Amino acid sequence: MKLFEYYAKGILARHGIPVPEGFVVSSPDQIRSVRGPVMVKAQVLMGGRGKAGGIRPADSVEDARKAASAILDLNISGYIAKEVLVERRLDVAKELYLGMTIDRSRKCLLMMASASGGMDIESVPEGEILMLPIDPLIGYQDYIGRKVVGFLGVAKERAAHVEDICRRLCELVLREDAELAEINPLVITKDGRVVAGDAKITIDSDALFRHREYDSLKEDLTPLEEKAKRLDIAFVQLDGNIGVIANGAGLTMATLDSLNTYGGKAGVFLDLGGTDDPEKVKNAMLLMHEANPKVILLNIFGGITKCDTVAKGVLEAIEGQRAKIPIVARIKGVNEEIARTMLKDAGLIPASGLSEAAELASKESARVV
Amino acid sequence: MPVIVDEKTKLIVQGITGYQGNYHSKAMREFGTDVVAGVTPGKGGQKVNAIPVFDFVAEAVEATGANTSCIFVPAPACKDAALEAIDAGVKTVVIITEHLPVLDAIHIVAVARGRGVTVIGPNCPGVASPGKAKVGILPTKIFRKGDVGVVSKSGTLTYEIVNAITESRMGQSTCVGIGGDRVSGTSFVEVLALFEKDRQTKRIVLVGEIGGTAEEEAAEYIKKNVSKPMVAYIAGRTAPPGKRMGHAGAIIARGRGTAESKVKALEAAGARVAKLPTEVPTLLEEL
Numbered sequence: 001m002k003l004f005e006y007y008a009k010g011i012l013a014r015h016g017i018p019v020p021e022g023f024v025v026s027s028p029d030q031i032r033s034v035r036g037p038v039m040v041k042a043q044v045l046m047g048g049r050g051k052a053g054g055i056r057p058a059d060s061v062e063d064a065r066k067a068a069s070a071i072l073d074l075n076i077s078g079y080i081a082k083e084v085l086v087e088r089r090l091d092v093a094k095e096l097y098l099g100m101t102i103d104r105s106r107k108c109l110l111m112m113a114s115a116s117g118g119m120d121i122e123s124v125p126e127g128e129i130l131m132l133p134i135d136p137l138i139g140y141q142d143y144i145g146r147k148v149v150g151f152l153g154v155a156k157e158r159a160a161h162v163e164d165i166c167r168r169l170c171e172l173v174l175r176e177d178a179e180l181a182e183i184n185p186l187v188i189t190k191d192g193r194v195v196a197g198d199a200k201i202t203i204d205s206d207a208l209f210r211h212r213e214y215d216s217l218k219e220d221l222t223p224l225e226e227k228a229k230r231l232d233i234a235f236v237q238l239d240g241n242i243g244v245i246a247n248g249a250g251l252t253m254a255t256l257d258s259l260n261t262y263g264g265k266a267g268v269f270l271d272l273g274g275t276d277d278p279e280k281v282k283n284a285m286l287l288m289h290e291a292n293p294k295v296i297l298l299n300i301f302g303g304i305t306k307c308d309t310v311a312k313g314v315l316e317a318i319e320g321q322r323a324k325i326p327i328v329a330r331i332k333g334v335n336e337e338i339a340r341t342m343l344k345d346a347g348l349i350p351a352s353g354l355s356e357a358a359e360l361a362s363k364e365s366a367r368v369v
Numbered sequence: 370m371p372v373i374v375d376e377k378t379k380l381i382v383q384g385i386t387g388y389q390g391n392y393h394s395k396a397m398r399e400f401g402t403d404v405v406a407g408v409t410p411g412k413g414g415q416k417v418n419a420i421p422v423f424d425f426v427a428e429a430v431e432a433t434g435a436n437t438s439c440i441f442v443p444a445p446a447c448k449d450a451a452l453e454a455i456d457a458g459v460k461t462v463v464i465i466t467e468h469l470p471v472l473d474a475i476h477i478v479a480v481a482r483g484r485g486v487t488v489i490g491p492n493c494p495g496v497a498s499p500g501k502a503k504v505g506i507l508p509t510k511i512f513r514k515g516d517v518g519v520v521s522k523s524g525t526l527t528y529e530i531v532n533a534i535t536e537s538r539m540g541q542s543t544c545v546g547i548g549g550d551r552v553s554g555t556s557f558v559e560v561l562a563l564f565e566k567d568r569q570t571k572r573i574v575l576v577g578e579i580g581g582t583a584e585e586e587a588a589e590y591i592k593k594n595v596s597k598p599m600v601a602y603i604a605g606r607t608a609p610p611g612k613r614m615g616h617a618g619a620i621i622a623r624g625r626g627t628a629e630s631k632v633k634a635l636e637a638a639g640a641r642v643a644k645l646p647t648e649v650p651t652l653l654e655e656l
Contacts, residue, residue, distance in 0.1 A: 035489070102471055104581045104618070107478050107552045136479035177470055207470035209445050236612050247550055249616035250523025250578055254646045255605035263643060274467070274506075276388075301525040301532075303494070303508045304389065333528065334508055354529060356589040357645045 002213060004043045008199035012183070015172040017165050018195045022087025028065035028072070034058065037089040039086030040067040041083035042074060042270045044234075047120065052076045057089060090195055095128075095185030095368045096152055097121055098165065102180075109134040109173060111166065113148045117185035127178050140170035152289045154188075161184075161194045177207035207325045224268075224291055230281045233270050240265025243293030243325075245284055247272040254301045258354055264362030265294045275306040279314025285350045289317070296324045297361040299354065311339035315346060330357035372518065372543035372563045372570070373487065374402075374437065374463060374502040381418070381459065383450045384441035385417045389465070393506050394418055394442070400503035405433035408450075426450075426457035436460040439495065439504045447491065448473040453485050463504045464490035464554070468482045474552040481554060488554025492616075494524040496547035507531075507544065510596050515540020516595075517653060518564035520557055521551045521576035521614070526604055530576055530646050537650035542569040547615030549578065557587035565595050572598050572656055574649060575640065579605035580626040582618045588634035598656040599640040600649055605629045 008033070010018040024043065025031055042054030051320060054076050058064035068084045070276075072166070082272060087141040095117035103110035111132040116124045130151040134146055154162045165186070173181050180202040208214055221229065228235030234249070244266045246252040252271045259266055268291045270284045284331030288296055300310050309333055318327070330351040331339050351357035371377070380397065384390040385407025407417050408430035408632045413424035423429040426438065436574045438454040440447060440462065446465040454462050455477075455649040462481065469491040481488045489496060495505010499514040508591075509527065511532040519534070519541055521527040527546050545560045548572050557575060564570045573595070577584040584603065591599060605614055613620045620626065632642050641652045 090385060102475075102551055104551050104584060105583070108475055109472075136475050137483060156522060174472065177472055178410045190638055204471050206444065206468040207472070209472075236614065238609065238612075246525070248525030248606045249614055250521070250525060250526030250576070250617055251609055253578060253614050253619065254526050254529065254602075257604065257606045257609065258645050258647075303525065303528055304506055330530070334510075355645065 001205050001217070003201045003203065004045065004230060005041065005082070005199055006043055006083070009196060010206055010236055011172065011176060011201060014197050015175070016155050017168050017183070018193065020087040020090055020195060024085050026083045031064050031068060031086060034061055034064050034086065035088070038064055038086050038087050040064055040071060041085045041087070042071045042096070043083040043085055043121070044076050044079045044081045046077045046331070048092045049076050054081065054182040071099040073179050075337065081300065087293070088328045089355065090187050091189045091190040092187050094188040095197065096188065097124070097184045097185065098148070098169060098186045099182035100169055100356055103133050103140065106133045108136050109170070111114050111144060113149065121182070121184060134170065142168055148240050150331060158188065158192060160192060165194060174228045177202070177204045177211060178202060179204045214351040224233060224287065227287060228270065231280065231287065233272060233280070233284050233287065236269050238266050238268065240267045241294040241362050243267050243291055243296045244269040244299070245272065245288055245296065246299040247274070251299065251301055255297065255354065255358065259297070261361055262362035264312035264358065264361045264365050267291070272305060276305055276309050278309050278312040278316065281310050282317040285314055285317030287321070289321055289325060293325065295328060297357060298327060298329045298331070299357055300331045300333070302331070302335065306335045307331045307333055308338035308342060309337040311342040315342065316345065328357050328361040328364060330354065370563070370566045370568065372498065372560070372567050373489065374498055374504050374543070375380045376501050378437050378502045378504065379433060379435045380504060381405045381426060381435045381438040381454070382420070382428065382441065383454065384408055384439055385420065385422060386412050386415065387441055389506070391417055396509060396609040397439070397503050400509050401500070401503060402502040403619045405435050423552050426453045426459065427473055430457045435459065437504060438461070439463045439465065441465050442600060442611060444468045444470070446595055448477060449490070451477045452480060455481055455484055457576065459486065461487045462554070462585060463493070463495045464488065465493065465495060465506055465533045466490070467492040469550065471552055473548060478503065478552060478554050489545065490548045492552060492555070493548030494527060496543065497546045498543040499541055503548065508544065511535055512544070513540035514656060516542055516569060517569035517573035517574055518542050518567065518572070519563070519576070520560040520573045521546050521578055522578050522602065526646060527576060530602065532572065533647060533650050534574070534653065535571070537654065538621040539650065539653060542567060551581065551618045553604070556583050558590045561587060561590055561595055565597060565621070570597065572600070574651060574653065575599060575601040575635070577601065578619050579603070579608050579614065579618065579628050579629055580599040580616070582625065582635040583630035585634045588638040588640070600652045600656065601635045601640045602646055605632045651652050
């Protein structure tokens with residue numbers, strides 16, 4: 001779960017990492033006073049908001065309101081900010097980068113630092129980034145911070161401060177279950193302070209059960225995505241016209257690849273995951289009908305999910321559907337014979353193998369009505 | 370040389386009193402696995418499918434000499450369950466549980482490494498060796514004893530491919546589902562090393578997917594250390610970048626983790642790469 005900048009900065013502040021003073025508003029007239037020069041910043045999760053005009057300086061209340069009003073009208077890569085952050089402008093002497101992420105190969109946390117702060121870390125050459133794996137059994141120790149400070153060439157009088165921020169960032173990641181925490185830029189001001197200029201934090205959505213404080217935060221979801229989330233069904237919007245329902249991520253991806261071979265394109269895919277609840281299958285089918293694809297491809301390999309469970313859910317879902325969307329069904333695995341009997345008269349297009357199913361669905365999707 | 374499980378596997382099922390634990394303890398026993406105990410805190414003394422249930426893993430190990438555990442407990446209790454198993458001296462821990470927080474996975478894997486314990490998963494279907502044992506949820510019917518070693522990040526896609534191999538009158542030595550999370554206890558490389566040493570395994574199938582660099586690392590390893598012929602399939606060739614495709618790990622991020630990069634690396638390492646899962650048996654026959 002990605003967090004907006006203002007929320008991420010709130011977390012930094014709670015963990016003792018300095019952030020600029022500021023406040024969030026959702027309309028320009030909520031800006032009542034500004035003390036000195038400020039920045040008005042669009043609160044969107046997409047990168048590149050600066051280039052899109054989503055970050056503007058202001059020196060007075062009127063300026064700030066004007067900036068906020070302009071920003072709230074902006075379309076930033078398809079997203080429109082609902083809020084702006086108004087915060088004290090920093091007198092920048094130097095911009096650094098400090099971040100933590102998951103190192104999948106080494107199976108640990110990774111601290112990253114670079115003297116080239118302020119730009120997308122993707123565009124910084126690898127040689128300019130220090131990457132320090134944190135051994136989970138050793139944890140963060142002071143030598144990590146000393147390495148960071150040495151690499152960044154931080155002046156002596158500020159070294160202790162930057163080291164302190166490294167330690168706190170690591171604590172934050174562990175405490176908050178963050179899978180990504182970036183301070184970019186970490187600003188050294190002309191008067192020698194070290195302040196987080198921007199912050200990106202992503203909370204591990206699998207850990208939300210122990211962070212109920214995020215329950216009230218709303219994600220930027222479409223109505224269908226919202227519904228799928230409530231139903232615990234993985235939902236991905238793509239740009240074709242075939243609705244794919246499969247169980248398991250790998251099988252779903254393989255189904256999309258197979259469709260592609262036959263010229264078909266998936267529009268929406270739903271991954272049932274491992275379920276043995278006909279209600280969930282029914283809900284997925286209903287959700288798919290709402291997405292209104294030209295054809296539905298159901299590809300199930302039953303293990304935990306038994307085929308007769310799927311058949312039951314499918315039957316319940318298509319009963320009473322007015323618009324009949326053609327359904328190509330390939331159902332294989334545990335109890336497939338029972339499922340086949342159950343679905344015999346349901347008007348589905350049966351397929352025996354993955355390739356055949358993909359071919360049939362692709363043909364059906366290309367048919368001109 | 371066993372690949373993770375064999376006739377000597379003595380299994381504990383953690384979470385045996387739950388629906389999945391109950392169902393699969395029976396299925397594993399029917400496959401031939403020696404399921405010796407179940408563990409559910411507070412339910413010690415009961416029996417599930419005639420398997421004795423204990424409150425603690427250590428008690429179960431003490432009473433039965435179990436050496437392997439299969440974990441079905443929900444994600445919030447999973448770290449505790451896995452660490453308890455490791456602490457009780459179990460040598461192999463297979464974690465079926467999905468949606469385990471990544472920091473919990475990191476912690477479990479680090480502790481296991483320190484204790485010399487093999488962790489498979491989380492979020493995996495487990496391991497099956499036809500004629501020997503199964504630890505996990507892989508459907509029994511799709512397997513047939515043979516010489517193909519299968520290692521995969523996926524669950525149902527593995528079944529698809531194993532089934533296709535069986536239908537083509539070949540069989541499996543061992544099938545290992547390592548899971549599709551970002552951090553897994555065992556990676557392709559470790560399983561490939563076991564297959565290379567295993568006498569029963571003559572050919573190897575690797576099923577990967579987009580995201581991360583585990584397939585590239587596997588390719589690097591294959592080049593130097595694997596002499597047995599290989600077929601690979603990478604799921605997600607047509608997946609758009611930036612979208613998480615169901616598995617937490619299946620995402621093309623920062624231009625890394627693409628199918629092309631993995632296919633290229635595996636082909637350079639000498640593996641035949643199938644374009645579709647249904648091509649795997651054909652390529653195996655051609656080896």
